[in-house]
Structure formats: C-alpha cells, structure tokens
Amino acid sequence: MNHYDAIIIGAGGAGMFCAATAGKRGRSVLILDHSKKLGAKILISGGGRCNFTNLEATHQNYVSENPHFCKSAFARYSPWDFLELINKHGIAYHEKKLGQQFCDGSAQQIVNLLKSECDEAKVKIQLDCQVYKVSRIEESATTRFEVSSSKGSFTCESIVVATGGLSIPKIGATGFGYTIAKQFGLKIIPTRAALDGFTLSQADARDFGDLSGLAVDTMTSVNGMNFRENILFTHAGLSGPATLQASLHWNPGDEVHFNLAPETDALEWFLAKKKSGSKSLVKNLLGELIPSRLADRFLEVYFPPDSPMNTMPLTQVPDQPIKDLCAKVNDWIIIPAGTVGYNKAEVTRGGVDTDELSSKTMESKKVPGLYFVGEVVDVTGWLGGYNFQWAWASGNACGSSL
Ligand SMILES: Cc1cc2nc3c(=O)[nH]c(=O)nc-3n(C[C@H](O)[C@H](O)[C@H](O)COP(=O)(O)OP(=O)(O)OC[C@H]3O[C@@H](n4cnc5c(N)ncnc54)[C@H](O)[C@@H]3O)c2cc1C
Structure with missing residues (x-):
C-alpha cells in the first residue's frame, strides 16, 4: 500500500509521538527518516540518560516570537501525562534537579517506549529513506500530497514535518523542514544555534x-x-x-x-x-x-x-x-x-513562524493538511527537559487531529 492517512517526515521524538497518537486513533501512518538509526538525538540526550521532561514546564520556559503559542498544546499534554507513560512502560527514573526527570538506565529506554507505542498503533517506520520531494495534489479530499523518496512514492491526506532543527548535523540534522515550509510559502523566523x-x-x-x-x-x-x-x-x-x-x-x-x-x-x-x-x-x-x-x-x-x-x-x-x-x-x-555553533548546540532557535500554524493542531493556516511539530517550529525550550516536553506536546496536539 502506498497511500496513508498521514506521512510523517522525521522519526525523532516529535514525529514518533505524533505517529503513535494518530495511529491509536485508527489512522494509517508512515514515518520516513533518512537516518539508519531510530531516535538518534534521543540517544545522545541528557548525557545518555535523556532528560525526558520537566515537571515545572510552562510556556515561560520557552523562547519564541509568540511565547503563548505553546500554551494550548501543554494544556492538553503535560509533563505528568508523559510520566504516566513512563510508568506504563516500567521505566525507572529520577529527578536530578529543578523538576528535571532522567532515566535511571539509558536514553535507549525512551526510544524503546516510542517504538513500542508506534508498534501498538500499527505505525510503519521506514528508515534509511531519502525524501526527495513533497508535492501537493488536488485530486480528491483524501489525496492531498505526494512524497517521492529513495524507497518509492507515497501519497497521503496529511503530511507532518518533524525533521527537527539544524543542531548536530553529523547525526542527521538537516534544514529540510525549513525548505518544505518555504516551498509552501510559510514564513521562517531566522534560525540560530542555541544551548551551545x-x-x-x-x-x-x-x-x-x-x-x-x-x-x-x-x-x-x-x-x-x-x-x-x-x-x-x-x-x-x-x-x-x-x-x-x-x-x-x-x-x-x-x-x-x-x-x-x-x-x-x-x-x-x-x-x-x-x-x-x-x-x-x-x-x-x-x-x-x-x-x-x-x-x-x-x-x-x-x-x-x-x-x-x-x-x-x-x-x-x-x-x-x-x-x-x-x-x-x-x-x-x-x-x-x-x-x-550547530556542531555542539542542543537546539536550534527560530524555525517555522508560529503565526503560520494553528496552536491547537499544528496545521498550517495556509495549506490544509500540512503540519509542523517539534523543534522545526519556532518554540525553543530552556535546558532541562523542556525541549522533549515540547516534542511530546506538539506531537500529541497534531496526532490528535490528523
Ligand atoms: C546533545 C543533545 C542533548 C540533548 N538533551 C536533551 C535533554 O536531555 N532534554 C531535552 O528536553 N532536550 C534535549 N535535547 C534537545 C532535544 O533532543 C530536541 O529538542 C528534540 O530531540 C527535538 O525533537 P524533534 O523530533 O523535533 O527532532 P529530532 O529529534 O531532531 O528528529 C528529527 C528527525 O528528522 C530526521 N530528518 C532530518 N532531516 C531529514 C530529511 N531531510 N529527510 C528525512 N529525515 C530527516 C532526523 O534524522 C531525525 O530523526 C538535546 C539535544 C542534543 C543535541
């Protein structure tokens, strides 16, 4: 089958979380990622133990041209919701300081959690896949986009860009998300390396x-x-x-x-x-x-x-x-x-202008069916688990509406 309800580009935290959320609602979901390894950035996060959330997170811990944008997503998916998921998967964790939650074991446990949630939701994940082009087609209400890639061509109703920022290019970060945003006429807040x-x-x-x-x-x-x-x-x-x-x-x-x-x-x-x-x-x-x-x-x-x-x-x-x-x-x-600079930066500041997106669903206001989640959006958290909380909350907001 080459047609899906949703195709998500990027199998990082935001992409996988979004996919699992949509899949559990009965949507057929395909994730494409050019990396050979799942969740590469999660694996190196928090010194290998992944600071997966921060219990004190509010919109005030984020830098954005519109600091209120993230409020709606956080209201519907809180750090406590993610802790519940952590407990469901039996992952031992501890608070290091200032609300920061880390795995006792390793960041691999978070990747395993996301993979298992995706499996449960019947999400298909295609790694080692170069995405060449995303085009819009207007044949019918259910086939809005075509994605051509090194693993063939796929069509979908909704496309979610979850390609992250520019930080740490050696593990696969690219500016592809910004390229797609520009292709569809969305504004970008200038990007800069941060937390570096x-x-x-x-x-x-x-x-x-x-x-x-x-x-x-x-x-x-x-x-x-x-x-x-x-x-x-x-x-x-x-x-x-x-x-x-x-x-x-x-x-x-x-x-x-x-x-x-x-x-x-x-x-x-x-x-x-x-x-x-x-x-x-x-x-x-x-x-x-x-x-x-x-x-x-x-x-x-x-x-x-x-x-x-x-x-x-x-x-x-x-x-x-x-x-x-x-x-x-x-x-x-x-x-x-x-x-x-980007070789050491934990995050990329700036990104897809939040004015272009619905804060409820992460969908483009101009292009129905086109969504952006996670770090590619102009919402950047402080150090301390805030960036993953944004990945989960924005992924949840989008996955709940696909
Ligand atoms: C060293 C380091 C430590 C960190 N530690 C923490 C921490 O402990 N706590 C915290 O909250 N945050 C931490 N962060 C930040 C956090 O990792 C990111 O904010 C978060 O991973 C962003 O999730 P994402 O899904 O939006 O993007 P990413 O995790 O970057 O995922 C994007 C995915 O898209 C894929 N992709 C990119 N371009 C293409 C393309 N052209 N075609 C196909 N696929 C593509 C990538 O391969 C990747 O799998 C850390 C970051 C770094 C670099």
Whole structure:
C-alpha cells in the first residue's frame, strides 16, 4: 500500500509521538527518516540518560516570537501525562534537579517506549529513506500530497514535518523542514544555534582560554534572565549549564554578566578582612571566594605585576583597586564573540513562524493538511527537559487531529 492517512517526515521524538497518537486513533501512518538509526538525538540526550521532561514546564520556559503559542498544546499534554507513560512502560527514573526527570538506565529506554507505542498503533517506520520531494495534489479530499523518496512514492491526506532543527548535523540534522515550509510559502523566523555556550573574543580567549576545564559556581545573567548554575571554561570559550542557558537568550553584541561569588558581597568581605588587619596577599584571599586558578588570573590580567594588589599585604592596599577587583568578581562582564555553533548546540532557535500554524493542531493556516511539530517550529525550550516536553506536546496536539 502506498497511500496513508498521514506521512510523517522525521522519526525523532516529535514525529514518533505524533505517529503513535494518530495511529491509536485508527489512522494509517508512515514515518520516513533518512537516518539508519531510530531516535538518534534521543540517544545522545541528557548525557545518555535523556532528560525526558520537566515537571515545572510552562510556556515561560520557552523562547519564541509568540511565547503563548505553546500554551494550548501543554494544556492538553503535560509533563505528568508523559510520566504516566513512563510508568506504563516500567521505566525507572529520577529527578536530578529543578523538576528535571532522567532515566535511571539509558536514553535507549525512551526510544524503546516510542517504538513500542508506534508498534501498538500499527505505525510503519521506514528508515534509511531519502525524501526527495513533497508535492501537493488536488485530486480528491483524501489525496492531498505526494512524497517521492529513495524507497518509492507515497501519497497521503496529511503530511507532518518533524525533521527537527539544524543542531548536530553529523547525526542527521538537516534544514529540510525549513525548505518544505518555504516551498509552501510559510514564513521562517531566522534560525540560530542555541544551548551551545559562547566563544570568547580574541582578547578574552588570550587571557582566559587556558583555564580550560575549570568550573565556577555563578549567577549568570543575560537580557534579564538569571541562571544560578556552573560555568565551565573550555578551549573555545565558555560552556557549562549556566552558559548553555544564557546562549539561548543572547543576541550578538549583548553583554553576559557573571557573578562569580554569588553568595558573597566581595567588597564588604574584603573591607572586613582589611579592617581586621589581614596581612594576606589579595590573590590568596580572592582564592577563598573564587577558584584559585581564576583568582590568580584576575590579578595577572587586571593589575600590573608591581601593583599593590600583587605585592602588598591587604592592609597596605588602597581601597580603590580593591573596589575595582570586587566589581569584577560580583559582575564580570563578557561580550562573547558568538555562540559555539550547530556542531555542539542542543537546539536550534527560530524555525517555522508560529503565526503560520494553528496552536491547537499544528496545521498550517495556509495549506490544509500540512503540519509542523517539534523543534522545526519556532518554540525553543530552556535546558532541562523542556525541549522533549515540547516534542511530546506538539506531537500529541497534531496526532490528535490528523
Ligand atoms: C546533545 C543533545 C542533548 C540533548 N538533551 C536533551 C535533554 O536531555 N532534554 C531535552 O528536553 N532536550 C534535549 N535535547 C534537545 C532535544 O533532543 C530536541 O529538542 C528534540 O530531540 C527535538 O525533537 P524533534 O523530533 O523535533 O527532532 P529530532 O529529534 O531532531 O528528529 C528529527 C528527525 O528528522 C530526521 N530528518 C532530518 N532531516 C531529514 C530529511 N531531510 N529527510 C528525512 N529525515 C530527516 C532526523 O534524522 C531525525 O530523526 C538535546 C539535544 C542534543 C543535541
């Protein structure tokens, strides 16, 4: 049989979830994916344990030109609904922090769950299939699209684009979803790598690049968003959870602020030490507030070798340079050169403009029968299980209406 009620392009989380939902409602569904492996991105997610949802997820955890768009899908499929499915499949899980749910075992269990839901719903999955072309045909109400592929031609009433974003091309990410959207005249919000951390300017890379491997507890802030988590110095720049989060909210040229001693007012602390007659060198004291490798580097980079900051006991150091140093400790400002890019990014920001889609069904307002779900849509979650929750909820919204 080459005709289906729905053909879904992309066998990732959103595509498989959508397929199972539609299949259980009696729809005949075919999924096509060019990858040889099912759910490749799920397998590498959450450090191999898949952070499959976040119990605190609301529309406020997503970046989109229209942050209200995802509300309807979340109202009909919540993180608790996915937990119920996890329990149905007997998958052991745990909360790591801040509502983030991970498999105790491995991400393979989530792929197995999705595959088994698809099997139960009699969904056909065709891997290793190059999709060449999607065309619209107007023969009848039940045959609206033709898909030509390396495994032959198929027709369907509805076509669902679930091809994800551009992140991690080496495991099969492509811009095919955006190409189809453009082909049918849908607007795209410009895409950008996100949840990928920052690259440093030449000067900052020279000064701090060799601190690679150093983790620092921070309050990281960008454009009014604050993240109380670690940053990690790398060869290329800055990584770690706080920096990944910040990269989602950053635009080129924006400052990123790091409070490197988030529990301490550094100036008050230093002045109290000075008043109590501390004869220690500033760098040794600073090493009590921030990691000593970073403390040494701050003193080298921001003060000349013969500065009292580098040579005198604290009691003999004037207050002004102490103030200058403490301002940097509590508010170190970086203007990144850029973000790390699609090869490392967990997600792609931007995508199919939500104005083009029904928030109830994910169907194109212009082209009946054409749907977009998951990361290809301009809805991008923070780090912490939010992106999979969008994949499930948008897949459910679409699958329930096919
Ligand atoms: C390293 C990493 C870790 C992550 N960890 C987490 C996490 O723990 N929690 C979380 O919530 N999110 C995480 N994410 C994000 C999350 O994986 C994605 O947001 C989610 O997988 C998107 O689902 P999707 O189904 O929309 O797209 P995808 O999972 O990307 O699936 C798209 C599918 O479409 C196929 N495809 C693409 N182009 C074509 C084409 N031209 N023809 C045919 N098929 C095509 C691909 O092969 C793929 O199978 C992580 C991402 C990465 C990269």
